[in-house]
Amino acid sequence: MANRTPTPRQQTHLAVLIDADNAPPAIVEGLFEEIAKYGIASVKRIYGDWTGPQLGGWKKVLLDHSIQPIQQFAYTKGKNATDSSLIIDAMDLLYTRRFDGFCLVSSDSDFTRLAARLREEGLMVYGFGEEKTPSPFVSACDKFIYTEILRAGASEAVESGDKTQASSQDVTTSESKKPDAKTKVQKVPVDFIANVIDDIDDENGWVGLGALGQNISKLRPAFDSRLYGYKKLSDLIRSQTKRFELQLRGTSATGGEALYVRNKKADR
Incomplete structure (x- = not known):
């Protein structure tokens, strides 16, 4: 196999x-x-x-x-x-x-x-x-x-090619904070995401963003952050500050950094 x-x-x-x-x-x-x-x-x-x-x-x-x-x-x-x-x-x-x-x-x-x-x-x-x-x-x-x-x-790429390019810093900021206006934006399923986090988090409630994305796809193959107006899952999570919190951690395996997410709770 x-x-x-x-x-x-x-x-x-x-x-x-x-x-x-x-x-x-x-x-x-x-x-x-x-x-x-x-x-x-x-x-x-x-x-x-x-x-x-x-x-x-x-x-x-x-x-x-x-x-x-x-x-x-x-x-x-x-x-x-x-x-x-x-x-x-x-x-x-x-x-x-x-x-x-x-x-x-x-x-x-x-x-x-x-x-x-x-x-x-x-x-x-x-x-x-x-x-x-x-x-x-x-x-x-x-x-x-x-x-x-x-x-x-594709439509967005064509239109952006006809306009004056902004600075790379402005583009990065815009992409991470603003929804994509070209996509028919749907309501973010925060309750579903929260349930997935609860199912796979560690003893402190944290779960790696990569693992979260994999488990979401297993449960909902059509889940895509772009459906909700965001280019990346991390951007979508950042937009829901009332429900989720993010933490950037260093990784000993690769020497890089990885994002972790958990549900916000009143007792924390």
């Missing part, structure tokens, strides 16, 4: 499989920037019926991003042959044992069982889809990223 947590020296190889019928081409820039955070996109394939005009937007970006189009004719009206083709390819790639994880780009719940099957083999599964994606598919992935975030990020 493959190791779900590659050692730091290993390169994490990912297979990116895109359902062109259920993913907009506007996400392509943000999609591969996001995927680069998790590993190397060793395989990039996109599935659809390329004989029709409906995938014209994708055709314009395939060469720029070295995405291999896979032709799948719609043999019967109303039946999605693209899903079957993607699933078959995913299983073929799985049995090569060359990959550490898969990126499934679709808002279609038909890929729920595929995601579960890949995880059964010990591989990481990253899902990418719109906020309308059915919850069973979201829950079947190790992590799920809503593509509205990627589109908002």
